[in-house]
Amino acid sequence: MTDRDVLAPETGSAAVVAEASSAVHVTATATGLIPAWRSRLVPPILVFFGFVGLWYGYARFVLDENGRKTALAYPHTVLTTFFGGGPEGEQPWQLLSALWLTFVVALVGLLIAIVLGTLFAVLMSQAQWVETSFYPYAVLLQTVPILALVPLIGLLFGFGMGARILVCVIISLFPIITNTLFGLKSADRAQHELFTLHRAGRLTRLIKLQFPAALPAIFTGFQISAGLSVIGAIVGGFFFGRGPRDLGNRILLYSNRLRPAEMIAAVILSALLGVVFFQFFGWAGNRLTRSWYKGER
Amino acid sequence: MEALSFERVGKIFPDGTEALRDVTFAVEPGEFVTVVGPSGCGKSTLLRIASGLDDQTSGSCQVDRSNIGYVFQDATLLPWRSVKRNVELFAELHRVDSAERARSVAAAIELVGLSGFEDHYPAQLSGGMRMRASLARSLVMQPPVFLFDEPFGALDEITRERLNEETLRLFAHEGFAGLFITHSISEAVFMSTRVHVMSARPGRIVASYDIPFDYPRNPDLRFEVAFAELSGEVSHALRGAHR
Numbered sequence: 019m020t021d022r023d024v025l026a027p028e029t030g031s032a033a034v035v036a037e038a039s040s041a042v043h044v045t046a047t048a049t050g051l052i053p054a055w056r057s058r059l060v061p062p063i064l065v066f067f068g069f070v071g072l073w074y075g076y077a078r079f080v081l082d083e084n085g086r087k088t089a090l091a092y093p094h095t096v097l098t099t100f101f102g103g104g105p106e107g108e109q110p111w112q113l114l115s116a117l118w119l120t121f122v123v124a125l126v127g128l129l130i131a132i133v134l135g136t137l138f139a140v141l142m143s144q145a146q147w148v149e150t151s152f153y154p155y156a157v158l159l160q161t162v163p164i165l166a167l168v169p170l171i172g173l174l175f176g177f178g179m180g181a182r183i184l185v186c187v188i189i190s191l192f193p194i195i196t197n198t199l200f201g202l203k204s205a206d207r208a209q210h211e212l213f214t215l216h217r218a219g220r221l222t223r224l225i226k227l228q229f230p231a232a233l234p235a236i237f238t239g240f241q242i243s244a245g246l247s248v249i250g251a252i253v254g255g256f257f258f259g260r261g262p263r264d265l266g267n268r269i270l271l272y273s274n275r276l277r278p279a280e281m282i283a284a285v286i287l288s289a290l291l292g293v294v295f296f297q298f299f300g301w302a303g304n305r306l307t308r309s310w311y312k313g314e315r
Numbered sequence: 316m317e318a319l320s321f322e323r324v325g326k327i328f329p330d331g332t333e334a335l336r337d338v339t340f341a342v343e344p345g346e347f348v349t350v351v352g353p354s355g356c357g358k359s360t361l362l363r364i365a366s367g368l369d370d371q372t373s374g375s376c377q378v379d380r381s382n383i384g385y386v387f388q389d390a391t392l393l394p395w396r397s398v399k400r401n402v403e404l405f406a407e408l409h410r411v412d413s414a415e416r417a418r419s420v421a422a423a424i425e426l427v428g429l430s431g432f433e434d435h436y437p438a439q440l441s442g443g444m445r446m447r448a449s450l451a452r453s454l455v456m457q458p459p460v461f462l463f464d465e466p467f468g469a470l471d472e473i474t475r476e477r478l479n480e481e482t483l484r485l486f487a488h489e490g491f492a493g494l495f496i497t498h499s500i501s502e503a504v505f506m507s508t509r510v511h512v513m514s515a516r517p518g519r520i521v522a523s524y525d526i527p528f529d530y531p532r533n534p535d536l537r538f539e540v541a542f543a544e545l546s547g548e549v550s551h552a553l554r555g556a557h558r
Contacts, residue, residue: 206391209391211387212405214368215366215367215368215385216408217408222408226404227393230393231393307395309395309436310437310438
């Protein structure tokens with residue numbers, strides 16, 4: 019799949035294409051918009067209700083029948099947990115403050131990973147020896163089981179916010195490095211030769227050619243890492259089991275106290291946070307590079 | 316004094332492929348010279364040597380490389396830049412000051428007939444328009460030597476003929492020394508003051524023709540008897556070279 023496929027806005031954007039005759043064609047007209055949205059929204063909503071139905075069924079006829087009250091959580095009890103009406107009177111601010119902490123950890127970790135990852139990728143693209151020396155360790159960063167690493171990080175750096183941010187950086191660094199490096203190398207030979215013919219220096223080439231050419235790939239990396247960073251924040255809080263009470267920490271707590279409704283609520287919040295992170299970078303990348311492929315109108 | 320000259324130029328690639336052998340010819344200011352030959356005969360290598368992108372392995376090539384226009388087979392526009400910003404690129408790389416740059420960019424866009432499309436992105440343009448933008452990008456620097464590497468090979472015939480005529484108009488207007496590469500005989504004869512026929516690999520000049528028609532050349536020239544006869548001779552030489 020090419021970058022063009024990845025980045026093309028799926029529906030609803032009117033693309034203006036000029037032909038040699040300067041005739042203008044407008045595609046994806048307004049009339050096509052509403053049915054397109056409907057066909058994209060209805061199926062997932064149906065799946066959602068199907069899932070909720072199965073959940074009720076399982077809770078009522080399997081868990082409830084067998085008297086496994088401790089594991090019992092109906093969708094509506096999870097929902098009321100968000101508003102402070104959980105079976106054990108959990109306050110809504112507890113989940114929200116946990117969400118806030120996880121958000122901060124994931125965001126700061128991601129931003130550090132973006133700065134470090136982009137910097138490393140640029141250095142690797144400029145000097146082969148940097149790539150040869152450091153790339154194996156970037157791979158190692160990705161392949162080492164993060165679950166095994168987390169307790170070690172806690173031991174070495176404590177269980178505070180800093181250590182959690184470190185987990186996020188470790189987990190989200192690799193996709194940024196590889197995608198950015200791939201992007202920086204993606205300008206084709208003829209484009210490079212234009213710059214060679216006009217005796218452009220290394221920095222000019224980087225800024226005016228390699229970096230803009232890399233933008234789609236760079237944002238793909240950011241997007242992948244954004245999702246991972248949230249996972250890193252959850253995993254850090256969960257395995258530390260102490261320190262600031264973020265979502266991961268809460269999930270562990272509810273799990274230990276056999277409070278499934280709150281636990282599920284926390285899991286849903288962390289998943290939603292991941293979606294928001296992921297979508298934001300998809301949207302930002304799309305905005306930046308849209309005109310290359312479709313035009314700005 | 317030639318603007319560009321090849322003296323017994325030869326090129327053998329590291330893998331042992333011999334691309335060019337003993338190529339000798341010159342292009343004077345105000346001349347439009349075309350090298351016509353079968354694909355893979357080393358024509359493009361000749362331009363790469365002239366521009367300094369490649370080195371010859373024997374012989375010598377004389378040209379002032381400080382300002383050469385080079386139009387590639389593809390338009391090679393940067394997709395993240397609008398037409399105007401693409402046309403501006405070389406002037407930008409040579410640090411031409413912005414007032415002067417804006418003036419010459421506007422003039423070049425006007426000259427290739429892209430006025431009104433300054434803010435369009437390459438993806439919004441047809442193949443012919445992209446080529447025009449590519450031409451304008453080189454025109455901005457007003458190079459005394461212009462290299463064309465089969466620039467219109469990928470276009471349909473109608474667009475191609477129109478761009479042939481417009482390139483000649485630019486040639487008359489700018490007075491550069493042109494070196495054009497093509498595998499189309501009629502394109503070669505229509506455009507040039509002189510046509511060199513190149514053999515299949517290793518590329519050698521096997522025949523040369525002066526094209527006597529006056530500029531500006533009328534599109535209908537393509538259907539005149541004298542044009543057909545010259546094309547026939549070039550075609551004959553090409554077939555001989557191909558054996």
